[in-house]
Amino acid sequence: MSEKLTKRSEDYSKWYNELVIKADLAEHSGVKGCMVIKPYGFAIWEKMKEILDKKFKETGHSNAYFPLFVPKSLFEAEEKNAEGFAKECAIVTHYRLKSDPNNKGKLIVDPEAKLEEELIVRPTSEAIIWNTYKSWIQSYRDLPILINQWANVVRWEMRTRLFLRTSEFLWQEGHTAHASKDEAMIETTKMLEVYSEFAEKYMAMPVIKGVKSENERFAGADETFCIEAMMQDGKALQAGTSHFLGQNFAKAFDVKYADKEGKLSYVWATSWGVSTRLMGALIMTHSDDDGLVLPPLLSPIQVVIIPIYKSEEERKKIEDLASEMTTQFNSKNISVKFDNDDNRRPGWKFAEYELKGVPVRITLGARDLLENKVEIARRDTKEKYSINIDVLYSHVENLLIEIQNSLFLKAIDFRKQHTFIIDDYTEFKNVIDKNPGFYLAHWDGTAETEEKIKSETQATIRCIPLDGDQTEGKCMFSGKKSVGRVIFAKAY
């Protein structure tokens, strides 16, 4: 821990960048646009993975693994998808290096080892997976296929930000194949529900479920569903997407199944994914000017115990107690760290674990212990108080639940305060910068209007909320008929 973070009110973006680095979550690597996810950051991602993986399995999915590379001819088979990703593809063209004849000890690409067909590093795996499904699907008996993959993907980015936008990122991608349109649509919305529940219950991050406008749809999808969250600067962050792919990939790869009567039909598809971008969403939903604030359910360390002592005798007594506490907490599935590092003062440690977002801090002071008391500090509210050790375990157990709930309610409240109904476009242009947030407005449903609004305000339609206001009105931009309000916001 060195000097303080930039305040959010001074420079939100700088605050975020500093926090990610100082809390040891991630850093930029020696490879342009790629990040290193550091152990502490990765431990949070691992918790997310574990919970999501369990939910995918409970909903009938299995994990598998498909190749990192997509041959160009497969990549371009589904034209819209290919077009959507073509401009951000890393491309492998050679398979061997050789010694540089002009520079001892250095290597050059061997021009004789040029691939006959270039390989695209997967930006998403629909193409390679549907080329595989082709041989797996003959009859209705082979359906549905419900597969998920945890993988790295690459989408070349010129301007990157840790977790939010990097050339390589980690994600999961579900790819399912179904006999009917209805079944595929049910799967699409089921997985949206899984994401939404995960975001709200575990990340303590409220999300709005909705459908993307055509402009914002996944390249190759018939319909993209999403969950949108609001960050503390009032911007929207797309936290997960679930795509109804129709028969687009089945047609591109000629994947048909025979029904009970032997009639051949194209297969229906979905895909859905969340990525390490969720780390950015988590950070920006709860954290404050002192650092990270983590919901207990995703915190690698839920309780940190910090000793304060002067004599060797006090030290011994505190260490025994801390060891007993660790056992007790662990038996309640609460993860604890006892930080008895002699090289650091308690004050340094307080700041350090605040920065790292540990939900509960227990200070074991020799003097308090004489009265059988310890000091509790809540990371989220900064509240501090003494309690009797006799009630410590059940108290902390409840406190963790309380913090989890409280973070969610606070975020809900923040979103409510930054969500506005708007009907006047001139006013919208004025307020979207001054008072960023979600603006519920009528829209005429055309891509043209959306693009004009975007070019004038940088705000986009984040989604058409599934349970939004569906009373008719007039588009705030064109005055034409609208079938309901959509959410306009600036977005990450």
Next chain:
Amino acid sequence: MSEKLTKRSEDYSKWYNELVIKADLAEHSGVKGCMVIKPYGFAIWEKMKEILDKKFKETGHSNAYFPLFVPKSLFEAEEKNAEGFAKECAIVTHYRLKSDPNNKGKLIVDPEAKLEEELIVRPTSEAIIWNTYKSWIQSYRDLPILINQWANVVRWEMRTRLFLRTSEFLWQEGHTAHASKDEAMIETTKMLEVYSEFAEKYMAMPVIKGVKSENERFAGADETFCIEAMMQDGKALQAGTSHFLGQNFAKAFDVKYADKEGKLSYVWATSWGVSTRLMGALIMTHSDDDGLVLPPLLSPIQVVIIPIYKSEEERKKIEDLASEMTTQFNSKNISVKFDNDDNRRPGWKFAEYELKGVPVRITLGARDLLENKVEIARRDTKEKYSINIDVLYSHVENLLIEIQNSLFLKAIDFRKQHTFIIDDYTEFKNVIDKNPGFYLAHWDGTAETEEKIKSETQATIRCIPLDGDQTEGKCMFSGKKSVGRVIFAKAY
């Protein structure tokens, strides 16, 4: 399940290839040299990962994630390492595709999007990681660094075999940094021990711990330790390696630490890894002519329950019982599948789960049930018998332990029968083909001798066993002095 597998005695290699495909473990993909790991195969790999990951964490390691790409200038920094992998590197040279002006709907690599510096798809991550550690390490307080990464790597292969040799594979790679040589050496052997225990206890695969000769050492290591297993065709398979990297990477990337007195020294390093190759090892250690044989501790399904009934009434009764059994087994942490698929006959199912290596099969026959009995079939020995339902749960629990142990003992026995002491090189040349196995022979310690033996027999030194015969003798090839016996074998 279609026709039978080729027998091992007829064509071992063909048997293996067929088994991997028919048991739904993996298949070749549309990308040359890359495999698709299918859900059933991946479920076994997930079990391995879970156990290993736990062991890495118990030994103090954390997971992190480093970039997929290594800029060429970093890649070539450690010259021996670079030289060792240069000939099998996939190289990214461009970052954008564009529409092919001569071929509507097709894409070409955009020549204007050529990277200034080529990126190597990681064949291993020492270079990118040590370039990162450079900024993490200043003082002895920053050490040790104990990090592991689960990742995909690419080593271009012309001739591939599923799991054993593919251009892309999945693995874990540990990368640690230490203040002293001793500490790094302790780490190297500690992780070898972790691998060896995992192989023997979970995979039921006996391994020999040893050191590689210089010829077989990891490029960039001072010393490579390994575990070597024997497959059923008498060939050796290197199942895991742990490298003592000395100060090679610290010197290449200029990574120094200040000790308590402020004196600067280069940091000491280790790296260690196992990969999806372990799947190949697992398959070839235990399986038979009827298919896969899985040790219970790694089997995604430990018990399969298959119903046999005629009437609807019998079906109902059996389904109720199966449901009760599932609950009971699950409460003992035994994974069960009840296969009540109406479209398949019991005989088909018997063969299918044999092929898939499920350790225990329970047949619920309506007639047996009248006598309160069920039929048990062991996958490994093919033994079948009836037992009373009252003792079923504890019986199966013990049976799974018994199968696990029995597979290990059988493999130990096989290895013993195929391990020979040999002193005569002419005889060796004769028997190594006729009677493949591990040959314990004296060797003069020179790379020259090793190479000559390899070129004449295709056998290599698999390792110098850590607890091998260290009495002096004469090299079987050169007659020169030898300090102990090493293992010669043909290898995967």
